[in-house]
Amino acid sequence: MKNGTKVYVGMDVHKDSVMIAVLPEGAREPTLVKRLSHDPRGIRRLLDRLAREHEVRACYEASGAGYVLERKIRSWGHECEIVAPSLIPRRPGERRKHDRKDAEDLARLYRAGELVTIRVPAEREERVRDLVRCRETLQREALQSRHYILKFLARRDLVYREGRNWTVKHFAWLRAIQRDGVLEVEDQVAFGEYLALLDYKLGRREELDRQIEALALEPPYKEAIGRLCCLKGISTHAAMVLVTEIGDFRRFEHPGKLMAYVGLVPTEHSSGGSRRQGSITKAGNSRVRHVLVQAAWNYRFPPRLSAVLKRRQQGQPPDAVAHSWKAQHRLHKVYKRLAFRKNNKIAAVAVARELAGFIWALMQDCAPDHEAGRKAA
Secondary structure, three states, rough: OOOOOOEEEEEEEOOOOOEEEEEEOOOOOOOOOEEEEEEEHHHHHHHHHHHHEEEEEEEEOOOOOOOHHHHHHHHHHOOOEOOOOHHHOOOOOOOOOOOHHHHHHHHHHHHOOOOEEOOOHHHHHHHHHHHHHHHHHHHHHHHHHHHHHHHHHOOOOOOOOOOOOOOHHHHHHHHHHHHHHHOOHHHHHHHHHHHHHHHHHHHHHHHHHHHHHHHHHOOHHHHHHHHHHOOOOOOHHHHHHHHHHHOOOHHHHHHHHHHHHHHOOOEEEOEEOOOOOEEEEOOHHHHHHHHHHHHHHHHHHOOOOOOHHHHHHHHOOHHHHHHHHHHHHHHHHHHHHHHHHHOHHHHHHHHHHHHHHHHHHHHOOOOOOOHHHHHHO
């Protein structure tokens, strides 16, 4: 029978092993520190044995191990949380780090309430998020292939000077080089391979775009994506990045916490009566930050309702459309004021920070279906 006390379990999780430190409530030192193989059966036996007399609360750092172990532990009836590694307190003079110490420190800090836990997505939500991330990977791969082609042609003194690269005319110019035999035989083979690799990556990216567009119309995402697409600069793909990376926007108590989560708040080093603020922290989710900064550049233009934006706003709630129009006026003024005083890049980042606030306000009445299902479970 349980005696009502809690036992805190810190786990240092690796691919092949798990170092476990058990720290009972009120104990000065861990009563058990043990390395187990990364086998769910052994971990479950240990936790079940502890649960006979205590309430088990386990934690481990977010890492490449993912959420599999956390979900299994919860399915066994024990409490488990994943903590943010970058927010774990570290002593400045500490120069020792090994698995045993990491597990003990996790258990001790978890018991003290000094750890910041992260939100664990639902399983399908994680799969959709990885699909959206895969599209971003293909985008980077396509950019790399474009660099291969341009640098290869530049070494042969073939530079396109009739406009911008990667337009329809530029692609036609590339096809003409491949077709007309401008290059020597060996160069023709290499150039053909580079071009075929780019075509393959662009084709796979287009296929993923179609799948993401289809997912955006499904019930868990349709309402949220529709509201976000009312904003200028937020396309379907950008909205999917925001929804899959953030999940429920209502978990942030106020917009400032969302801004901090995506690393758009300034660093600060203040002491006494002086206050010093520097560049943005760039902490948190870099994918969301990238989407917001890219969207922010659209607000350098005066407020207007383009044909594309008008089409995206059709059928959406009137309050979302009005919110979008308010954001256009406000963010354009912010951009013009800061671009005049400082520079365009600083102005765009400031607009991205305020855009995060508008998104937070827009999404307060919208909860994803998978979030409600996860809480009910």
